[in-house]
Amino acid sequence: MSFSQTELLVGKCVRARAHINIALIKYWGKAPQRHALEANLPAVPSLSLTLQEMYTDTAVRFNPGASSDSGTLNGVTMDAATIGRCRPILDRVRELADVASPFHIESVNAVPTAAGLASSASSMAALAAAVAKLTGLEDSTGESLSELARLGSGSASRSVFGGWVTWEGPHARPLAPESHWDVSLVIGVVARGRKKIGSREAMNRTAKTSPLYAGWVQSSRELFERGVAAVRDKDLPRLCDAMELSTLRMHASAMGAEPPVLYWKGTSMAGIEIVRELRGAGLEVGWTMDAGPNLKVLCATQDVPQVKEALESLGGFEDVLVSGPGPGVTVSVDAP
Numbered sequence: 229m230s231f232s233q234t235e236l237l238v239g240k241c242v243r244a245r246a247h248i249n250i251a252l253i254k255y256w257g258k259a260p261q262r263h264a265l266e267a268n269l270p271a272v273p274s275l276s277l278t279l280q281e282m283y284t285d286t287a288v289r290f291n292p293g294a295s296s297d298s299g300t301l302n303g304v305t306m307d308a309a310t311i312g313r314c315r316p317i318l319d320r321v322r323e324l325a326d327v328a329s330p331f332h333i334e335s336v337n338a339v340p341t342a343a344g345l346a347s348s349a350s351s352m353a354a355l356a357a358a359v360a361k362l363t364g365l366e367d368s369t370g371e372s373l374s375e376l377a378r379l380g381s382g383s384a385s386r387s388v389f390g391g392w393v394t395w396e397g398p399h400a401r402p403l404a405p406e407s408h409w410d411v412s413l414v415i416g417v418v419a420r421g422r423k424k425i426g427s428r429e430a431m432n433r434t435a436k437t438s439p440l441y442a443g444w445v446q447s448s449r450e451l452f453e454r455g456v457a458a459v460r461d462k463d464l465p466r467l468c469d470a471m472e473l474s475t476l477r478m479h480a481s482a483m484g485a486e487p488p489v490l491y492w493k494g495t496s497m498a499g500i501e502i503v504r505e506l507r508g509a510g511l512e513v514g515w516t517m518d519a520g521p522n523l524k525v526l527c528a529t530q531d532v533p534q535v536k537e538a539l540e541s542l543g544g545f546e547d548v549l550v551s552g553p554g555p556g557v558t559v560s561v562d563a564p
Contacts, residue, residue: 229372231324231365238290242362242561246353247283247554248339249276249386249393250413250524252471252516253455254478257435257445258382267316268382271435272448273396275455276386277526278406279413280554282339284347286354288362291332299333306333313348316379317356325363345415345522348427352380353387357557370556374399390556392459394452406553409462412529413552414536416545418495418521427519430482430489440484444477451477468507468514468526475516482519491520495544499523502538511535 257271291298297318299306306314318331333355337347356377360367367373370388375398377384386393391406425433435441451474458467482489496517503515503525513527513535523545527535532550539548 229320229324229375231360231367231372233325234364234366236290236325236327236364237362237561240362240561240563241287241289242358242559243285243287244354244358244361244557244559245283245285246350246357246384246387246557247278247280247390248345248347248350249278249383250516251276251383251386251518252467252526253448253452253474254518255382255395256431256478256481257441258431264316265320265379268378268385269398270382270396271445273394273452274386275403275452275459276383276393276395277411277413278387278390278393278554278556279551280406281549281551282345282350283554284335284337284339284350284354286333286335286351286358288331288333288355288358290327290329290362292329294330294332297330297333299331299335301335302337313380314352314355317352317376318359320376320379321356321359321363321365325365327363331359331362345417345518345520348381349383349387352384353377353557355380356384357388357559361559361561371399371401373557388557391553394456396452402556403456404459406555409459409553410529411464411526411553412532412550414525414527414532414539415549415551416495416499416523416525416539416542417547417549418493418499418523418545420546423491423520425489430485430491430519433487433489434482434485437486438481438484440481444481447477448474464512464514464526464528468512471514471516471526479517491517493521495542496521496523498542498544499525499539502542503535506535506538
């Protein structure tokens with residue numbers, strides 16, 4: 229990490245907003261880790277789209293009178309496990325900025341938490357941006373901030389940037405801005421509740437026990453390169469082909485784990501069939517799913533009403549949401 233150092237914002241509160249990103253070409257599996265700073269390095273390259281409508285707002289301040297870090301999430305006091313997930317970022321910032329003070333965090337998710345809608349990506353990216361600014365750590369390119377966010381959640385490295393983002397190695401990189409392509413994601417929310425098995429546990433189980441995992445890793449780069457080329461060329465059918473294949477291979481590797489990891493629900497499958505019917509009728513549309521049952525459908529923005537109506541007609545989704553491409557992380561400073 230190559231942050232530059234400015235002044236500490238003592239007595240101030242720093243607020244950051246980071247948006248979720250949805251991986252179209254999937255990240256599933258971690259590279260071997262030799263030390264703490266190599267946490268959450270990806271085993272495969274990924275391509276994502278940052279979304280406008282779903283985000284996390286996080287405020288951070290110094291709390292020197294406290295004995296340890298503290299915080300709230302959606303107005304509820306963070307438990308030890310939640311604070312523990314934040315600590316790799318907080319400890320690294322303390323090391324880089326040469327400070328000892330605990331931090332107090334107030335975080336609000338404008339997206340269901342731990343439901344397979346990338347709330348960990350937006351929350352850790354917002355935390356990294358806020359605490360870096362508070363301690364005077366500046367990064368002109370976003371790469372060091374992306375690397376810092378990765379310590380809390382691998383996919384958070386991508387939420388530092390807006391629009392189309394790639395990630396391989398220690399940090400993510402912007403591929404194209406949010407204005408590059410007039411597309412949207414239509415999200416069929418199957419379940420808003422917390423998943424029975426978290427992404428990190430499921431990913432590690434897959435890597436350790438699934439005989440299909442090696443094939444997933446070996447085949448991922450070719451799909452990544454196809455996806456990147458499709459984004460650059462604004463070729464939606466080609467991107468949808470690569471996206472769906474990446475999704476199927478990721479979930480196949482997880483289903484082959486012991487015990488199996490299966491996130492799909494009946495409504496998920498029914499939604500996929502709806503998308504396949506739309507595509508068969510000539511619409512340029514494709515689907516993806518992350519570590520959860522919720523269905524994401526990529527289409528041209530002009531086709532959103534048709535796609536949304538088709539998913540709503542199914543009757544099994546709790547909600548159908550729509551978002552276009554969104555910006556990278558933003559930061560502001562005010563009094564606590």
